[in-house]
Structures are given as structure tokens and as C-alpha cells.
Amino acid sequence: MAAGKPTPTDSLSFCLAQLTAAAGEGLGGVKDTATNETPLGRALLALRTRHVKAAGGIERFRARGGLLPLLALLRRASAAGPAPSEAGPGSAPSSVESAASAGPTPSSGSTPSVASLSTSSPPARLRKTLDLALSILANCCTEGACRAEVRRLGGILPLVTILQCVKTDSIQNRTARALGNLAMEPESCRAIHSAGAVPLLVESLTACQDSQCRQSVVRAIRNLADSPQHRLALAQQGAVRPLAELLATVPDPALTLALVRALLELSRGCSRACAEQLSLGGGLSPLVSLASHPKKAVREATILILANLCAQGLVRPALGNAGGVEVLLGELQRRRSPSGASPASQQPLVRAVCLLCREAINRARLRDAGGLELLMGLLRDPRASTWHPRVVAALVGFLYDTGALGRLQALGLVPLLAGQLCGEAGDEEEEGREAASWDFPEERTPERVEAGSFQSLRSWLISEGYVAGPGDISPDRFPECCPLPPPAAEPTSPAPGPALLRTPRALRSLGRSPAALEEPWGREGPALLLLSRFSQAPDPSGALVTGPALCGLLAYVTGAPGPPSPRALRILARLTCNPACLEAFVRSYGAALLRAWLVLGVAPDDWPTLRARPLSRHSQHRELGEMLLQNLTVQAESPFGVGALTHLLLSGSPEDRVACALTLPFICRKPSLWRRLLLDQGGLRVLLAALTRPAPHPLFLFFAADSLFCLQGLASPTATPALPRAVPGDREVPSPCLYEPLLGPAPTPAPDLHFLLDSGLQLPAQRAASSTASPFFRALLAGSFAEAHMDLVPLRGLSPSAAWPILHHLHGCRGCGASLGPIPPPGQPLLGSEAEEALEAAGRFLLPGLEEELEEAVGHIHLGPQGGPESVGQVFRLGRPRLAAHCARWTLGPERCPRKRALALVGLVEAADALLSDLETTTSHMPRSGAPKEQPPEPLTSPLSYGHQPQMASGQSSGASGDKDHLYR
Structure with missing residues (x-):
């Protein structure tokens, strides 16, 4: 078919000319209406x-100036009706401002046409003209440049006037669509709100019956909710309730999607007005039903609406009755599954579930639906660390639910709470007062203000278990005008007694009782409140008296930036005063941990590498630790405690016996008790035997060193351990050296003997002095051996440094400083050194005095003021009994810090393990069965070592027995 002939309307210029002419003359005119x-x-x-x-058509229409006559045409149409006002949202239109914006007053010929628009149903021809003009404007407003041009030309007010005056569904639809497109920019959105369009849109939503018109109005309302202020204005002007009512009655799928999208925008940061209108409009049940909608967009928007509604306490009970708890909990469980959504999409649901825990009726539903397990899973998940404070605060709602608390404890809540005390603060926003529990709505009335003293008293009574809940005590029973009783004067010297429990300085305030103290409530407040509730159980030992729980409490008490909460101190005091917790403190090394962390100031992180920590409040921590240990002492020395400790030590498992033996010096002060348990019943032997086995606790060796130190203090409270004697070499005036005259160019007296070392060095000596110094040299140099007639006697296996103190000692030197020569400085190993060689030679040559002098020198250098803990193990490895005693005295000395004592004990244990390994290696090569064969007597030899065989004097037989007996006596 041939193409149609071109018409004048194919030209954009012709169309714009007609539009301009109509805008200038009006919709009517004095000429024939049909021709115009x-x-x-x-x-x-x-x-x-x-x-x-067409492609680029909107841009060409705007560039050719088409918006100006189009808006003028609409402005003439809206000139007769009441124009909207710009005074504020929701105000009535103003005909004065509309007329001013319309330009010159139209001619009288246009009046009938304009007047006809003021009716609710204009003529069909005029309605068609408005429909086309509004449709063109709505299409143009889909582009940003056109929206800015329409706003500049003042095109919003005519649209609002048409929305008010013309009630035809098609015109209302296109006007709402144009306003919705304009509202996509914040500036236009503010202008639409100021023009009073919201009440007109709400009215159109309730009046019109056309689905397309409703969708356009709903979309306009959604776009107008672009900020918290605008959302609040929409809710206050009643825009939410019609949406909820339509949601409950209209089955149209397209309209349903538009409604849930609009409600999602309006419910962001849900205000009280929004929640009230949605609830009054009957929208809760339809929303819960739509949560299982087959269309994903509807389903996800609905779930987010329900999550947003949880921010208002007044609607949460009704939401729970409608089934919202199960819906939100199920969706969160689905998103937390391995194939679920990202953590960011879980955030609103986590917040909603936590808010639902604030009402008792919802807590019951949440508990029955597996919500406790879900919340515990969140606490265990390190990826959800930013939500942990919110989750812990939600669990406070179960504070008086015994069944839920038991379930939470079984799921491992206590160590997680302890870990939360010193964790990083989350980034969660603070909830407003509208999010508070609706179980106590009267507490939100501003007229009723409770005094701080009553609030602190009620908080303390609840936390201590004297009342079951906030409703058990009312401020009406305690008038605020009643003054507090005067404080009792503290006695200057309290009467001593085993049951006296002192209050730490952190709990004392000048003249005020703990009940009157203001209870601080920081980010750790919810966790401490739950832990306090757990500690009030008859036997809280299974949950609270464990390593993780105690470490969390102590880390908070010692690491809080300010004064710790008195509730944490009361928890520790309550646990140490409970007889049911005594065995748990022993088994978990809790008493040793209290002493190490509080009294000694050594936390687990400080061992074995020391970390710098502020010591500003160490005295307060020390006082608290001593008080807690005193509480445990009271329990341990009671008849029940004595029986429990005896049972652990005698009938407990090997681990319990070790823990009991280690703990006894910390909590037993009666000599009859600790002597019986540690000495008579073998507790000390159990502890010492455990040192060579794998450590049952990371701080076991530190605890053991401290326990042995305390035991030494119990056994000798006033005695000071003996220190190694100062060697004469350290004196200001050393003893004169008797061997030095033999070394000069003109020795006096002249040496009559030289000792030949392996290195070829010849050392002068006096035969008489050497023979009288040792039975070995007396037999060697004055007996029947060939060396007795030799002027050059070999000494095999001796270095010059090791031989130097031996020659000095043989010639009578005592304290001349020669014993210091072969000893290496601190920090260098002793095993394999010349000091070990000299000690071995002194023993081989039967010089006990020299052995003692060398040992004293080793102890003074390596265990003196310049020696460190690492030297203790080196000295112990020499295997000398006297040096081992010096090592023990150094380790348990009162002048050592606890950390050095523990490091020294570590060195001793490692050295003992090495010695035992060497011993086992040696014994493994010995015959395992049968008696050793009797060996024939050896020929008489001098035991010089290293296989050296001394020569016999000529004419003597090897069977002479007189000298042999003398040698071995």
C-alpha cells in the first residue's frame, strides 16, 4: 500500500505553532470552537x-521551546479554580498566586471555557485536550533537563490545581503521573510538598476506582517519600492508611506491587504515625500474607516493611499476633544458610528480630520458633561482630525467663558474654524511645520522671535478685522527698574474723552504700546484667567459674577505660563467696588466675612476653584480688571446704589432684590444714611431679612458681632464703695469691715440678704443696707411681683456663680470684665451657674445696644481680647439688618479680627434662637382665683421665697393695 500523504502535523514546527496559538488565545475564543x-x-x-x-524527541521539544506554551495552556486551564498555596505542606491552593503565575488575565472570551474546567466533569472536548497536554508533560518529565525546565517555569502549581479541580480519573491519572515524574528530583519534591499536593493525592487515592489511576497516585506518593522529613509529612497527612486499606482489599497484582513499594519507602525509619496508620488500616495481616508471595519483588519488599515496622514498639505486639515473628525469623534463618544472602541483607532482619525480643508475647513466639538458637549463632559468628552488642541487648529481654536462660546457658552463652565485655563496639545506631518495649507503655509518659536514686536502687535490687522484675517495686512506695539515712561511720580497725568480707575501694563511696550508687550502663551493661543473673543461680560454677568466663570478667575489670561497673565486682564477689563454686575455682585454676591477674598484675597475654600495661589502678586491682582470695579462703577453711579439698587431693582425677595441690597455698592459711594436705598427704609431691609432665594450663608454670613461693612464705614467714656467698674475688682487698711468685723470672721458692698440659704449656709447681693439697696428688706425686720421680708430669684433658684455678688451689690460694677465670659471663652457656671443665677436674682430682669455690663463683656470676632467669636453667644443667640449691633459692627468692620466678622455673623444668633424657639414654645401653660379670682387678693406675696410663717405677711390681689401699681410701 502506498504511503500516506504528509500532513501538517508531521512538522514539529506546525504543532508548536498551534500550541503557541492556543496558549495565547485560550482554550475557547470568540471564533467558532470547532475551527479553532x-x-x-x-x-x-x-x-x-x-x-x-521519537528518539531524541523530548530533547527537541524542549529545545524548540515547547514546554513554555504547554505549561501556559495548563496554567490557563487551572486559572479559574482555587490555586494551591506555597505556605507549607497540605495547605489549600491560592487563586491569587495561581493568577499571578498565569500571567495576564485572559480575555472575556476565554472565561466560559475556563469556568467549565472548575466542574468535576468538564466537556469531553476539553477533557481530551487536558489529557493530551498532561500526557505530553508527563512524558517530557521523564528526562532530567525537562524536569528542571518545568520547575523553573513554575509548572508545578498548575498541576496541583488541576489535581484539585478536575476529578476525572484519566486527568487525575496523568496529573499524578506528571507529579510522580517531577518528584524524582529533590528540588521538585520539595516544591510539590510545599504546593499542598499530598492531601489531594490522598483524596484521589480514596476516590478513584481506576487501577491505572491508583498506580500513578501510589507511585507519586512513593517518589514524594524521598527524605525522613517528607516521609513524616506524608504519614502525618494520612497517606499511609489508604495504602494499607487498598492492600487489604485490592487483588490487582500490579497495584499490589505498587502498594508494597510505596509502603517500603514510607516505612524507612518508621515513624509512630506511619506505624499507627498502617495498623489502623488493617495492613499487618495482608503484609504477613504477602511475605510468601510468589513474586520475588513483592515478597522481599514486604519482608523489609515488616522489619521496618519493628522499630515502633506500639505495633510489635500486633505484628506478632499476625504472624510476623515467624515470618521474620524464618527469613533470617534462610538468609543465614550457606546458600543465603550476603551479611548486608541480613542487617535489617537482625535488627527486627532483636527488637521483637522487647515484648514478652513476641519473646515466647521467638523462643518456640528457634530464635534463641539463631541469636546464639549470630553471637558465635565473627562476621556478625557489629551486631553482637545489639544481640546481647536483645537477650536481656529473657532475663526473667528461667527456661530460656537455661537453654541459653546450655548453648554456651556465658563465655560469649564474657568475651563481649572487652570487645569492639559495634556501629549500630541508637534506637529512639518509640522502639522501647510496649510492655511498659506508661514509662514513656513525660509527666512521670523518676529520681536517679530510685532508678539506681531498683536496678541494684533487680540485679541482686531481691526483686523479680521492675513491676515488683514502685516509686510510689518510696517517696522521693524522703532523705537517705545518714551513712554509718566506717570502723577504723574492724574486728578480725574469717567471715569478714571487705568491700573493695571501687565499691566504696564516701558515705554512700552500694545501693545508692548510680549504676553505670555502658556498652557492657547488657552482658554484665545477664552474667549477674546467671551468678545468682544456686550453683553457677558450671557456667561462670570457667577459664573463658573468668578471663572475660577480669579483662573487663582491669582493662576498662574508666572505673569498672560495680556489677562486675559483685559478680566476682558472689562467685567467690558461694561454697558450690569452690571446687570449680580449684579445677579451673581460678584462684591462681585471680592472684596472677589482680594481685601480681600479670595477665595471660603478659606471659611469657611482657606487654606494657598502665599501672594507675594496680593498687585497686590488688585490693580486689586479695578480697576475692580471702573469700575463697573462708570457703576453703570451712568444714565443707576442707572435705572438698581433701576429696579432690586424694580421690580426684590426676588433673584435679594437680590443680588442688597448686591452689592450696593460695587459699589455705591455717598451718594445720596446708601441712596435712601438702606434706602429710603428698600434695607437694604431686605438684613437683607435674612439673615434668605436659602443662595442663597455659599459665601452669607461672602458677606453679607462684604457688611454691607462697608455700615457702607459709613455711617460713620471716626467714629470708640464703643467697650465694660472695666470692673473695669481689672483695675490695682480695686474698694474697701464693702461686704467683712461682711464675716470675726469678721464682721463689724455685719450682721442683712442672705440669704439662695438652696444649704444650708447662706450669710450674711445688711437689710438696701439691702433695698435701689433695689425696689424688699425694698418691700421684709421693707414692709408688712413676710420676713421683718425674719432673714433668702430664695433666691430660685440661685447658689452660681450667688448669689455672687448680694450680692456684694446690699451692694454697683461697679467694685470690683465680676461680673466676674459667667462668663465662652471664648470657653465655655453661655446658661445654671451661667452667664445667674446671669443675669436673676439681672433682676428679679430689679437690672439694675448689669445687665449692668454683660453684660459689658460678652462682655469684650467673645467679647474682646481673644474672637473669635464663641463667637458672644453665646453672642447673651442670648437675651440681649445691648449684641446684642456689637455683631453687634464686627462683623462690622474695626479691624476684613473679614473671622472673616463672621464667626461672621454666628453665629448671627444661634442664631437668634434658638431664632425664640423658639419663634415659645412658641407661638404655646398659644390660637389662642378668648380673654383671665380675671383672678381674685392674692394675694400679693413676686416674688422670682420658686413658692416660702412668708409668710404674722400675723394680716395683704391679701387685703391691699398700699404695693401692692408700690410693682408694
Whole structure:
């Protein structure tokens, strides 16, 4: 078929000319209406169907100035009706401002046409003209440049006036669509709110029956909710309730999607007005039903609406009755599954579930639906660390639910709470007062203000278990005008007694009782409140008296930036005063941990590498630790405690016996008790035997060193351990050296003997002095051996440094400083050194005095002021009994810090393990069965070592027995 002939409307210029002419003359005119309006209608239709919809058509229409006559045409249409006012949201239109914005007053010829628009149903021809013009404007407003141009030309007020005056569904639809497109920019959105369009849109939503019109109005309302202020204005002007009512009655899928999208925007940061209107409009049940909608967009938007509604306490009970708890909990469980959504999408649901824990009716539903397990899973998940404070605060709602608390304890809540005390603060936003529990709505009335003293008293009574809940005590029973009783004067010297429990300085305030103290409530407040509730159980030992729980409490008490909460101190005091917790403190090394962390100031992180910590409050921590240990002492020395400790030590498992033996010096002060348990019943032997086995606790050796130190203090409270004697070499005036005259160029007296070392060095000596110094040299040099007639006697296996103190000692030197020569400085190993060689030679040559002098020198250098803990193990490895005693005295000395004592004990244990390994290696090569064969007597030899065989004197037989007996006596 041949193409149609071109028409004038194919030209954009012709259409714009018709539009401009109509805008200048008005919709009516003095001429014939049919001849004047038919070209305008054809031009508008061509603009909408061809020119604007073509590629780049909107931009060309705007560039050719088409928006100005189009808006002028709409402004003339809205000039007769009441124009909207810009005074504020929701105000009535103003005809004065509308007329001013319309420009010159139209001619009298246009009056009938304009007047006809003020009716609710204009003539069909005029309605068609408005429909086309509004459709063109709505299409143009889909582009940002056109929206800015319409706003600059003042095109919003005419649209609002048309929305108010013309109640035809098609015109209302296109006007709402144009306003919705304009509202996509914040500036236009503010102008629409100021023009009072919201009440008109709400009215149109309730009045119209057309689904398309409703969708356009709903979309306009959604776009107008672009900020918290605008969302609040929409809710206050009643825009939410019609949406909820339509949601409950209209089955149209497209409208349903538009409604949930609008409600999602309006419920962001849900205000009280929004929640009230949605609830009054009956929208809760439809929303819960739509949560299982087959369409994903509807389903996800609905779930987010329900999550947003949880921010308002007044609607949460009704939401729970409608089934919202199960819906939100199930969705969160699905998203937390391995194939679920990202953590960011879980955040609103976590917040909603936590808020649902604030009402008792929802807590019951949440508990029955597996919510406790879900919350515990969140606490265990390190990826959800930012939500942990919110989850812990939600669990406070179960504070008086015994069944839920038991379930939470079985799921491992206590160590997680202890870990939360010193964790990083989350980034969660603070909830407003509208999110508070609706179980106590009267507490939100501003007229009723409780005094701080009553609040602190009620908090203390609840936390201590004297009342079951906030409702058990009312401020009406305690008038605020009643003054507090005067404080009792503290006695200067309290009467001593085993049951006296002192209050730490952190709990004391000048003249005020703990009940009157203001209870601080920081980020750790919820966790401490739950832990306090757990500690009030008859036997809280299974949950609270464990390593993780105690470490968390102590880390908070010692690491809080400010004064710790008195509730944490009361928890520790309550646990140490409970007889049911005594065995748990022993088994978990809790008493040793209290002493190490509080009294000694050594935390687990400080061992074995020391970390710098502030010591500003160490005295307060020390006082607290001594008080807690005193509480445990009271329990341990009671008849029940004595029986429990005896049972652990005699009948407990090997681990319990070790823990009991280690703990006894910390909590037993009665000599009859600790002597019986540690000495008579073998507790000390159990502890010492455990040192060579794998450590049952990371701080076991530190605890053991401290326990042995305390035991030494119990056994000798006033005695000071003996220190190694100062060697004469350290004196200001050393003893004179008797061997030095033999070394000069003119020795006096002249040496009659030289000792030959392996290195070839010859050392002068006096035969008489050497023979009288040792039975070995007396037999060697004055007996029947060939060396007795030799002037050069070999001494095998001796270095010059090791031989130097031996020669000095043989010639009578005592304290001349020669014993210091072969000893290496601190920090260098002793095993394999010349000091070990000299000690071995002194023993081989039967010089006990020299052995003692060398040992004293080793102890003074390596265990003196310049020696460190690492030297203790080196000295112990020499295997000398006297040096081992010096090592023990150094380790348990009162002048050592606890950390050095523990490091020294570590060295001793490692050295003992090495010696035992060497011994086992040696014994493994010995015959395992049968008696050793009797060996024939050896020929008489001098035991010089290293296989050296001394020569016999000529004419003597090897069977002479007189000298042999003398040698071995």
C-alpha cells in the first residue's frame, strides 16, 4: 500500500505553532470552537504519539521551546479554580498566586471555557485536550533537563490545581503521573510538598476506582517519600492508611506491587504515625500474607516493611499476633544458610528480630520458633561482630525467663558474654524511645520522671535478685522527698574474723552504700546484667567459674577505660563467696588466675612476653584480688571446704589432684590444714611431679612458681632464703695469691715440678704443696707411681683456663680470684665451657674445696644481680647439688618479680627434662637382665683421665697393695 500523504502535523514546527496559538488565545475564543480546537487537538495528538516518543524527541521539544506554551495552556486551564498555596505542606491552593503565575488575565472570551474546567466533569472536548497536554508533560518529565525546565517555569502549581479541580480519573491519572515524574528530583519534591499536593493525592487515592489511576497516585506518593522529613509529612497527612486499606482489599497484582513499594519507602525509619496508620488500616495481616508471595519483588519488599515496622514498639505486639515473628525469623534463618544472602541483607532482619525480643508475647513466639538458637549463632559468628552488642541487648529481654536462660546457658552463652565485655563496639545506631518495649507503655509518659536514686536502687535490687522484675517495686512506695539515712561511720580497725568480707575501694563511696550508687550502663551493661543473673543461680560454677568466663570478667575489670561497673565486682564477689563454686575455682585454676591477674598484675597475654600495661589502678586491682582470695579462703577453711579439698587431693582425677595441690597455698592459711594436705598427704609431691609432665594450663608454670613461693612464705614467714656467698674475688682487698711468685723470672721458692698440659704449656709447681693439697696428688706425686720421680708430669684433658684455678688451689690460694677465670659471663652457656671443665677436674682430682669455690663463683656470676632467669636453667644443667640449691633459692627468692620466678622455673623444668633424657639414654645401653660379670682387678693406675696410663717405677711390681689401699681410701 502506498504511503500516506504528509500532513501538517508531521512538522514539529506546525504543532508548536498551534500550541503557541492556543496558549495565547485560550482554550475557547470568540471564533467558532470547532475551527479553532480541531488543529490544536491534532497537534497535541501528533506531539504525544510521534514527536515526543521519537528518539531524541523530548530533547527537541524542549529545545524548540515547547514546554513554555504547554505549561501556559495548563496554567490557563487551572486559572479559574482555587490555586494551591506555597505556605507549607497540605495547605489549600491560592487563586491569587495561581493568577499571578498565569500571567495576564485572559480575555472575556476565554472565561466560559475556563469556568467549565472548575466542574468535576468538564466537556469531553476539553477533557481530551487536558489529557493530551498532561500526557505530553508527563512524558517530557521523564528526562532530567525537562524536569528542571518545568520547575523553573513554575509548572508545578498548575498541576496541583488541576489535581484539585478536575476529578476525572484519566486527568487525575496523568496529573499524578506528571507529579510522580517531577518528584524524582529533590528540588521538585520539595516544591510539590510545599504546593499542598499530598492531601489531594490522598483524596484521589480514596476516590478513584481506576487501577491505572491508583498506580500513578501510589507511585507519586512513593517518589514524594524521598527524605525522613517528607516521609513524616506524608504519614502525618494520612497517606499511609489508604495504602494499607487498598492492600487489604485490592487483588490487582500490579497495584499490589505498587502498594508494597510505596509502603517500603514510607516505612524507612518508621515513624509512630506511619506505624499507627498502617495498623489502623488493617495492613499487618495482608503484609504477613504477602511475605510468601510468589513474586520475588513483592515478597522481599514486604519482608523489609515488616522489619521496618519493628522499630515502633506500639505495633510489635500486633505484628506478632499476625504472624510476623515467624515470618521474620524464618527469613533470617534462610538468609543465614550457606546458600543465603550476603551479611548486608541480613542487617535489617537482625535488627527486627532483636527488637521483637522487647515484648514478652513476641519473646515466647521467638523462643518456640528457634530464635534463641539463631541469636546464639549470630553471637558465635565473627562476621556478625557489629551486631553482637545489639544481640546481647536483645537477650536481656529473657532475663526473667528461667527456661530460656537455661537453654541459653546450655548453648554456651556465658563465655560469649564474657568475651563481649572487652570487645569492639559495634556501629549500630541508637534506637529512639518509640522502639522501647510496649510492655511498659506508661514509662514513656513525660509527666512521670523518676529520681536517679530510685532508678539506681531498683536496678541494684533487680540485679541482686531481691526483686523479680521492675513491676515488683514502685516509686510510689518510696517517696522521693524522703532523705537517705545518714551513712554509718566506717570502723577504723574492724574486728578480725574469717567471715569478714571487705568491700573493695571501687565499691566504696564516701558515705554512700552500694545501693545508692548510680549504676553505670555502658556498652557492657547488657552482658554484665545477664552474667549477674546467671551468678545468682544456686550453683553457677558450671557456667561462670570457667577459664573463658573468668578471663572475660577480669579483662573487663582491669582493662576498662574508666572505673569498672560495680556489677562486675559483685559478680566476682558472689562467685567467690558461694561454697558450690569452690571446687570449680580449684579445677579451673581460678584462684591462681585471680592472684596472677589482680594481685601480681600479670595477665595471660603478659606471659611469657611482657606487654606494657598502665599501672594507675594496680593498687585497686590488688585490693580486689586479695578480697576475692580471702573469700575463697573462708570457703576453703570451712568444714565443707576442707572435705572438698581433701576429696579432690586424694580421690580426684590426676588433673584435679594437680590443680588442688597448686591452689592450696593460695587459699589455705591455717598451718594445720596446708601441712596435712601438702606434706602429710603428698600434695607437694604431686605438684613437683607435674612439673615434668605436659602443662595442663597455659599459665601452669607461672602458677606453679607462684604457688611454691607462697608455700615457702607459709613455711617460713620471716626467714629470708640464703643467697650465694660472695666470692673473695669481689672483695675490695682480695686474698694474697701464693702461686704467683712461682711464675716470675726469678721464682721463689724455685719450682721442683712442672705440669704439662695438652696444649704444650708447662706450669710450674711445688711437689710438696701439691702433695698435701689433695689425696689424688699425694698418691700421684709421693707414692709408688712413676710420676713421683718425674719432673714433668702430664695433666691430660685440661685447658689452660681450667688448669689455672687448680694450680692456684694446690699451692694454697683461697679467694685470690683465680676461680673466676674459667667462668663465662652471664648470657653465655655453661655446658661445654671451661667452667664445667674446671669443675669436673676439681672433682676428679679430689679437690672439694675448689669445687665449692668454683660453684660459689658460678652462682655469684650467673645467679647474682646481673644474672637473669635464663641463667637458672644453665646453672642447673651442670648437675651440681649445691648449684641446684642456689637455683631453687634464686627462683623462690622474695626479691624476684613473679614473671622472673616463672621464667626461672621454666628453665629448671627444661634442664631437668634434658638431664632425664640423658639419663634415659645412658641407661638404655646398659644390660637389662642378668648380673654383671665380675671383672678381674685392674692394675694400679693413676686416674688422670682420658686413658692416660702412668708409668710404674722400675723394680716395683704391679701387685703391691699398700699404695693401692692408700690410693682408694
